[in-house]
Amino acid sequence: MDLHFTSAKASLEERAAIDAAALPFDSAAGKPAQDDRASETTQRDLLLPVLHAVQDRFGWISPGALNYVGERLRVAPADVYGVATFYAALSTTPKPKQFVHVCDDIACIGESEALISSLQHLGTAIERSPCLGRCDRAPASLGPDEAWVPARVGGTELRLLRRCAGGVDPESLDEYRAHGGITALEKALELGPEGVIAEVVASNLLGRGGAAFPTGRKMQAVANAPALPHYLICNADESEPGTFKDRVLMEEDPFAIVEAMTIAGFATGCEKAYIYIRAEYPVAAARIANAIAQARTAGLLGENVMGRGVRFDIEVRRGAGAYICGEETALFNSIEGKRGEPRSKPPFPVQAGLFGKPTQVNNVETLANLPLIVLEGGESYARVGTPQSTGTRLFCLSGAVALPGVYEVPHGTTLGALIELAGGVRGHRLQAILLGGAAGTFVAPGAMSMPLTFEDARTTGTTLGSGVVMLFDETADMMAILQRIARFFADESCGQCVPCRIGTVRQAEALQKRDFGLLDEIGAVMRDASICGLGQTAANAIASAGTNLKLW
Amino acid sequence: MVELTIDGAAVTVADDATILDACKRAGVETPTLCYLETLTPVNACRVCVVELQGSRVLVPACARRAESGMVVQTDTPRVRTSRKVVLEFLASSVDLSTAPDAQRYCERYGADPLRYGAAPQTVAQPVKIDNALYVRDYAKCILCYKCVEACGTDAQNTFAIAVAGRGFDAHISTEYDVPLPDSACVYCGNCIGVCPTGALMFSSEHELRERGEWDEQMQTQTDTICSYCGVGCTLTLHVQHNEIVKVTSPIENSVTSGHLCVKGRFGYQYVQNRPEDGSS
Numbered sequence: 001m002d003l004h005f006t007s008a009k010a011s012l013e014e015r016a017a018i019d020a021a022a023l024p025f026d027s028a029a030g031k032p033a034q035d036d037r038a039s040e041t042t043q044r045d046l047l048l049p050v051l052h053a054v055q056d057r058f059g060w061i062s063p064g065a066l067n068y069v070g071e072r073l074r075v076a077p078a079d080v081y082g083v084a085t086f087y088a089a090l091s092t093t094p095k096p097k098q099f100v101h102v103c104d105d106i107a108c109i110g111e112s113e114a115l116i117s118s119l120q121h122l123g124t125a126i127e128r129s130p131c132l133g134r135c136d137r138a139p140a141s142l143g144p145d146e147a148w149v150p151a152r153v154g155g156t157e158l159r160l161l162r163r164c165a166g167g168v169d170p171e172s173l174d175e176y177r178a179h180g181g182i183t184a185l186e187k188a189l190e191l192g193p194e195g196v197i198a199e200v201v202a203s204n205l206l207g208r209g210g211a212a213f214p215t216g217r218k219m220q221a222v223a224n225a226p227a228l229p230h231y232l233i234c235n236a237d238e239s240e241p242g243t244f245k246d247r248v249l250m251e252e253d254p255f256a257i258v259e260a261m262t263i264a265g266f267a268t269g270c271e272k273a274y275i276y277i278r279a280e281y282p283v284a285a286a287r288i289a290n291a292i293a294q295a296r297t298a299g300l301l302g303e304n305v306m307g308r309g310v311r312f313d314i315e316v317r318r319g320a321g322a323y324i325c326g327e328e329t330a331l332f333n334s335i336e337g338k339r340g341e342p343r344s345k346p347p348f349p350v351q352a353g354l355f356g357k358p359t360q361v362n363n364v365e366t367l368a369n370l371p372l373i374v375l376e377g378g379e380s381y382a383r384v385g386t387p388q389s390t391g392t393r394l395f396c397l398s399g400a401v402a403l404p405g406v407y408e409v410p411h412g413t414t415l416g417a418l419i420e421l422a423g424g425v426r427g428h429r430l431q432a433i434l435l436g437g438a439a440g441t442f443v444a445p446g447a448m449s450m451p452l453t454f455e456d457a458r459t460t461g462t463t464l465g466s467g468v469v470m471l472f473d474e475t476a477d478m479m480a481i482l483q484r485i486a487r488f489f490a491d492e493s494c495g496q497c498v499p500c501r502i503g504t505v506r507q508a509e510a511l512q513k514r515d516f517g518l519l520d521e522i523g524a525v526m527r528d529a530s531i532c533g534l535g536q537t538a539a540n541a542i543a544s545a546g547t548n549l550k551l552w
Numbered sequence: 553m554v555e556l557t558i559d560g561a562a563v564t565v566a567d568d569a570t571i572l573d574a575c576k577r578a579g580v581e582t583p584t585l586c587y588l589e590t591l592t593p594v595n596a597c598r599v600c601v602v603e604l605q606g607s608r609v610l611v612p613a614c615a616r617r618a619e620s621g622m623v624v625q626t627d628t629p630r631v632r633t634s635r636k637v638v639l640e641f642l643a644s645s646v647d648l649s650t651a652p653d654a655q656r657y658c659e660r661y662g663a664d665p666l667r668y669g670a671a672p673q674t675v676a677q678p679v680k681i682d683n684a685l686y687v688r689d690y691a692k693c694i695l696c697y698k699c700v701e702a703c704g705t706d707a708q709n710t711f712a713i714a715v716a717g718r719g720f721d722a723h724i725s726t727e728y729d730v731p732l733p734d735s736a737c738v739y740c741g742n743c744i745g746v747c748p749t750g751a752l753m754f755s756s757e758h759e760l761r762e763r764g765e766w767d768e769q770m771q772t773q774t775d776t777i778c779s780y781c782g783v784g785c786t787l788t789l790h791v792q793h794n795e796i797v798k799v800t801s802p803i804e805n806s807v808t809s810g811h812l813c814v815k816g817r818f819g820y821q822y823v824q825n826r827p828e829d830g831s832s
Contacts, residue, residue: 003711004736006727063728076711076736081727085716092728213724320719339715344595344615426794495715495722497596497693499634502641505673505720525637528630529598536609 003076005542008063014054015068021053022046022072027181042074045355047083047337052318055090059097061076066092075337084341086494088321089279099125100143101280105241105488106438106481107135107398107470115139131278131438133399135470136405148283151248152405154421157384159392160368164252170287173294176255181298184371188263189308191374192532196267197223200370204380204390209235209363210325210436210465212454212534218360221350225358232265232273232510233335233354233361236288237319237326238277240437241470245394246364248406250277250284253368254291260367261303262295262312263374268360269534271311276331278319289316308379323492327532328353328361330494342532343498365394385411387455393467397422399519400430400473409452416448418469429475432549434472436465438485439537441544462544478551479511482542486511499526500535507539516552519543571602571613571624572702579722580626583635583657585722585748587614587643587695590809591706594697599638601701603625632661639663645720647692650750650761654694675722679758683737685818687758688724692751695722695766699743699752707811712736713743741817745800745810752799767792775802778816784806785816796820 010018022043050073061069070077084090100119104112112128116447119141121127134140136151153161162179169175176182188196201216201486203358234257238246250257257275265273277285289315289522292314295301317335319325323336329343332354353359369391373381382390389411395418397406402423415433419425430445441462443450450456459465472481486508495501503526510519523539530536545551556571558578565574570593575582592670595612604611605623610630624805625631639658643665648654657663658808668787678748680688695715703713712735716725744752753761760766771792786805790798799817 006730006734066727076714077727078711078714078716078725078736081725082714082716085725086718344612346617492720493719495717495719496594497598498638498641498694499598501695501720501722502645503637506641506644506668509669509672515669518667521633521637525634529601529634529638530609531595531598 003070003074005067005071005077007028008067010062010064010068014058014062014065017053017057018050018065018068021050022069037255037330044073044075044337046073046474047075047080047333048087048317048320048334051080051084051087051090052320053422055496060091060094060417073337083337083339086322090320096125098144099127099143101121101129101132101223102126103130103132103134103138103140104128104484105131106434106484107131107242108139109481109484110476111139113494115141129490131239131243133244133247133278135242135244135396138398138404142280148251150252151244153248153252153407154403154405155408156413156421157391157392157410158408159367159372160249160382160394161406164248168253170252170254171290173255173291173298175268176277181255182259184374185259185262185300186306186373188266189306189310193223193267193269196263198379199373199378200267203369203373203381204388205366205369205380205381206389206454206469207363208365208369208393210240210439210463212464215362215366215369218350219268220265220361222270222358225350225550227352227358229272229357230268230270231357231359232261232268232270233328233331233359234261234273234275234364234367235326235328235331235361236275236277236281236284236364237331238281238364238466239319239323239326240439240466240468241485242396242434242437242470243466244396245397245406245467247284249364249368249394250281250288254287255295256368256371257288257364258291258295258301258314258453261314262301263370263491264307264360264362264367265312266310270360271313273312274317274335274354275314276317276319276335278326279321285316285318292316292364303321309431322536323488324494324532327534330532331361339494341494342469342534344531363466365507386451386453386455388455389501393452393464395452395467395469397469397471399434399471400425400427400476401471402426410449412447415443415452415469419448419471420453421547425471425473427475429474430471431474431476432472432478432545434468434470434541436463437468438488438541439463439533440465440468440541442541442549443544444548444550463540478545478549480513482545482551483508485541489534493534493538497529497531497535499529500538501530503530504538507542511542514552516546519545554618554620556618556620556624558624559626560807565618566610569618571604571611571616571618571622572600574618574624575613575626582626583653583660583775584614585654585657585694587699588803590696590803591698591701591746594701597642597694597696598639599635600635601631601638603628603631612663636661636663636779640665640668642694644668644672646694646749647676647689648749648806650753651694651748652693653748675720675723680731681755681758683733683739686741686744686753686755687753688732689751689753689758690723692749693724694751695724696748697744698748699724700816702742702746702811707740707742707809708740710736710738710740712738739814739818740812741813741814744817745812756797760792760797766797771797779817780815785812786814787816789820794824796824
């Protein structure tokens, strides 16, 4: 490719940082590959990690650095700029290298202003942020020197959270093995790919990321796809406001995620997997990276998994501050070094996903169920919960609740019982409950008897989404909450399609003007004509405030 | 061959045809803004959406492959509402004064951009004039991606521009918004050729419009063959008052597919070099 660059040159330090990050990862060797600068082919898939390296080191991506990134990876500078300006965590203007993110999203909105003033009073540079996935510690912040605090976990049936609750050292493979780890992988290798998939199908496991697609069917489709190679992606870009369960799983039981991914990859014929972790989860990313490294050393990953001739490895990718990258096809583009814009479906990921190849994409919690299913068998697994909503479910309780945290209960538990587990309502009389996050639905306090299942959510026109249960007492300013939700979607729209790019802005304006008729029409068109789930659900919570909370 | 139903009529189209192709075959006019037959569909404008039986949401006719047994409706209330509101979104945020197709669709679907209030957020901004050949007026840009595609792998492989930013702030840009002379731009003008709204415009046309002298009624269009090299590109010379004011190439031309190079597009001055006394 014949590329043209402006005269801006990178400094020696910038060049060194870019060179160090621009080496592709060699799975076989378990380390970065040799410098292949002589190659003519583009290395665009390294673009996001390289831009991260520059941002982390220098606080911004200078014109010289951007040129050198383009030269080094053989990507046009305008394209590099298009990618760099897409992500909130990357900056093309100088900014402080160190600052504190303060969440002013819906779970933190009431308390964030006081925190912001006190930090500013101390002279700390701050940046307002959408949900940081720490709603159990509202008002949430994320700084460079943040001390790690374990989340409160609880529930009536701790299966996924067993090790998290038991205080098992998340950084030790030996500890993980001592608490039952890796036995599922051993059994999966015995069962063979088809045996594993048969158990997952029998378990009737439905995806926990929000779309509730049958996991077994997805695995069958990828396993049977003729095109090669197959890819596995663990979607850990958990960014739905109010959601933090995947963070807890990754921080406190990372080996389980690595084991689960290995089982999924083995079953679907994937040799290469990515785990895409949102930028705001540095501890989760470090622990997952540590778990991968230890697993590789122990022969649980790599060229010959457990001596069984199976090749499988996992690469960690960091997100860069873009909610949309949790949408699976946007996630593919992000890994490929493109703007995180969703693709049109069909083709579906199982046919043509990452790099145009058949791709299995699963949410962290979904994958975390696989070891259980393999160990106890799909039929036995399906006896937990209800016939249509099998297994347990992680719920993220936040807002006006006494004991915010992650709670695991079998499907079918009522909303009221779940809230009681978290100590009940905190503060004044309950006004509203948000189920499923910003893309979810508000319900009135009268919904306490609703059983938490996929089928009940469907019949009541609500959603479990990503497991968000956020409570608002009567002191909450619901119109301000709705405005914040509207702003969230306008900020996070990728900008590709007209209904979402302009619709999310018009939605915020109509809400401000209290023009509810227009609001309905805008919502209907976003739902019907947007390319992806972001635009299609951007009006849901706001519309439900009218229908379920009777705010208008 | 694929057989499907468009508005109740059975249509047969080729295996690789889209719903849009099937609509054309059925004689149904479908509005499009980001679609062009020479470019990869990006289905971003969503003005071509249709109702497909069995689909939860509307689907873009321009990008969706036709499949046997599809039942498609193109004029239901859902379709009309979506098309109308999408056009209103555009008309309330973008200057469509030089976008005749968009204006025609707005009229057809009864789009009323004024109902979004007195001061909706818009993309209004000054015109970029940084070279002698063409101007970029992004206040008129609907972000259809066509210029990016024409500058990239669909035609020119120059990659001078890309979409930058996100959400409502998404915009077409060179790296760091550097002026075109500092960018990779080779002035082929293929971006102008595909722009559906006049956001990208010959400087000659822009200046005439600024002076209120642009008059398409007074213009003639003459096809000729470019004299610079042996490829043989067809040029369409747009002439007003005996001056070439713009050069295009027919999109259906098998040599150019509507694309040209800098010489064919802008190197026409020698044709109208006249003696000082004005005689020709």
